[in-house]
Amino acid sequence: MTRSIKLFALLLATMVLATGCASQRTPYDYAEFKQARPASILVLPPLNSSPEVAATSGMLSQVTYPLAESGYYVIPVALSAETFKQNGLATAADVHHVDPAKLREIFGADAALYVEVKAYGTSYQVISSATVVTADAKLLDLRSSKVLWQGTASASSAENQQQNNNLLGMLVAAVINQISDTLSDTSFRIAGITSNRLLMAGRANGMLYGPRSPQYQKD
Amino acid sequence: MNRCISAGVLAGAVVLASGCAQKRVPPIYGWDNYQQQVYTYLKDEGASPEEQISTLEKGLQSMQARGANAPPGYHAHLGMLYAAVGRDDQMMRELDAEKRLFPESQPYMDFLLRKYQNQTRQVTK
Numbered sequence: 333m334t335r336s337i338k339l340f341a342l343l344l345a346t347m348v349l350a351t352g353c354a355s356q357r358t359p360y361d362y363a364e365f366k367q368a369r370p371a372s373i374l375v376l377p378p379l380n381s382s383p384e385v386a387a388t389s390g391m392l393s394q395v396t397y398p399l400a401e402s403g404y405y406v407i408p409v410a411l412s413a414e415t416f417k418q419n420g421l422a423t424a425a426d427v428h429h430v431d432p433a434k435l436r437e438i439f440g441a442d443a444a445l446y447v448e449v450k451a452y453g454t455s456y457q458v459i460s461s462a463t464v465v466t467a468d469a470k471l472l473d474l475r476s477s478k479v480l481w482q483g484t485a486s487a488s489s490a491e492n493q494q495q496n497n498n499l500l501g502m503l504v505a506a507v508i509n510q511i512s513d514t515l516s517d518t519s520f521r522i523a524g525i526t527s528n529r530l531l532m533a534g535r536a537n538g539m540l541y542g543p544r545s546p547q548y549q550k551d
Numbered sequence: 552m553n554r555c556i557s558a559g560v561l562a563g564a565v566v567l568a569s570g571c572a573q574k575r576v577p578p579i580y581g582w583d584n585y586q587q588q589v590y591t592y593l594k595d596e597g598a599s600p601e602e603q604i605s606t607l608e609k610g611l612q613s614m615q616a617r618g619a620n621a622p623p624g625y626h627a628h629l630g631m632l633y634a635a636v637g638r639d640d641q642m643m644r645e646l647d648a649e650k651r652l653f654p655e656s657q658p659y660m661d662f663l664l665r666k667y668q669n670q671t672r673q674v675t676k
Contacts (some may be wrong), residue, residue, distance in 0.1 A: 372655040386594070393590035400623045401579055405655035408624035410592045411631050411663065440658025520590060544579065 360537040365480040368473045370442035371543045372405040374435060377413055377424040378447035378467065387452035388424055390520045391467060394527040395447070402533035403545025407439050415439075436474035443480060445531075446470045451486070453519050462490035463518045465526040471539070481539060485530035487522050581619025583610030589628065600635040607632070623653055627660065634667065642667070 375395050380387040392413065396406045415438065421427045428446060435444055451466040466486040473480050533541040534551065541547040584606055591598050607629045614621055630645030643664065650660045 389590060389593035393586050393593060396589070396622060396624055397582065397586055403579070404623075405653050406623045407656070407659055408627040408631075408649070410589050410628055411624075412659075413593065414631070415663075438659070438662055440655070440662075517590075524586070 360481070362481075362540060364473070364478050365471075365540055368443070368476065368478065368480050369543070370404070370471075370473060370480065372407065372441045372443070373399055373471070374407040374412060374439045374441035374444045374474070375399070375409055376427050376444055376446055377416065378449050379424045379428060380449045380452070382449055382452040384453040384519065386519065387449040387465075387523075390452065390517075390523045391447060391449050391465070391527065393520070394524045395445070395531060397524070398528045398531035398533075399445075399539075399542075401545075402531065402539055403542030403548050405542075405544065407441050412439060432472060432474045432477045441474055444472050444474050446472060452523065454489075462488045463522050464488045465519060465522045467523075467526055467530055469530055483530055483538060485526050487525035487529060489518060489522055579620070580622035581610075581614035581617065582622055583613055585610065585622055585625050585628070589624075592628070592632075600632045604629065604632045604636070621652070623656070624649075626652065627656065627663075639667075639671070 375392065378388050378391045392409050396409060399406045416427050421430065432444065435441070447467055447469045449465070449467045451464050453465075454463045464486065465488075466484070468484045469482065470479060471481040472478070529535070531539055533539045533545065534547065540551050541549070588603055588607055588610075591603060607625070611621060611625070611629070626645045626649040630642045630649070633639075633642040633645060646660045646664060649656050
């Protein structure tokens with residue numbers, strides 16, 4: 333009797349572990365992505381549908397790390413933002429309307445990343461207040477104008493403690509510790525976590541690795 | 552017997568647990584303050600180009616000292632700041648460094664160099 337209970341408990345625990353890491357979503361169709369295999373990415377200044385004006389700069393500053401560490405060349409983001417401005421494209425919305433062929437001609441990038449920030453900043457609630465950054469991204473091939481990948485991610489300052497249980501959480505906590513000494517801008521820090529979740533290759537339904545990664549074409 | 556089963560299940564659980572944890576890949580680049588410096592630049596809240604140049608130069612030295620590679624954009628970003636304070640030779644050197652390290656950047660770096668040369672030609676005329 334005790335033995336069957338013990339076995340049942342162990343079986344249950346194993347099942348929890350097994351389902352805990354399995355992705356429940358349908359797998360992403362990477363056919364176009366695998367055919368296109370972009371090497372360089374131009375990140376357009378993100379659209380901002382949050383009320384926080386710093387969202388575009390904050391998010392744009394945080395996208396290079398996950399993309400470059402995933403193996404892509406990223407067109408220098410501050411320089412491309414300047415180029416857009418100098419060409420009379422004052423807002424992110426203006427930039428998002430530029431013809432992909434024109435972007436390809438000036439920047440020579442294989443693909444462009446269109447990001448929209450949906451939430452950025454601190455919302456004060458009755459029980460607790462949290463800083464939340466949520467963003468969508470779409471990767472467009474500038475040679476064929478085909479959509480290669482789309483995704484969405486969110487991060488919140490309220491989730492720190494739970495996250496420490498897993499490896500990614502430890503990594504995220506390390507990133508926070510690393511920069512919190514020099515920076516007091518919480519939204520910018522959370523945008524970094526959102527950006528890593530959104531754009532780091534190797535995640536379920538996430539971006540694929542690029543040519544400069546040792547993991548290239550192994551996914 | 553009982554202990555044997557427990558050990559087996561435990562081993563299975565460990566395999567499952569480690570199977571879903573992402574492998575920790577060492578970073579490809581040294582980063583130092585690059586993304587923060589991009590943010591400082593884009594926010595434009597009073598940090599002078601000289602201050603930003605100094606921070607990025609220190610970052611480069613630190614990366615060189617520990618054998619880390621500068622990430623995409625680092626040299627070009629520094630070059631843009633040199634241009635802002637009229638240090639043209641250093642600007643060109645940094646854009647060339649970006650091109651050498653990342654041939655993917657060549658079309659855009661050449662675009663910037665052409666534009667810069669046209670501007671200076673107009674000024675000197």
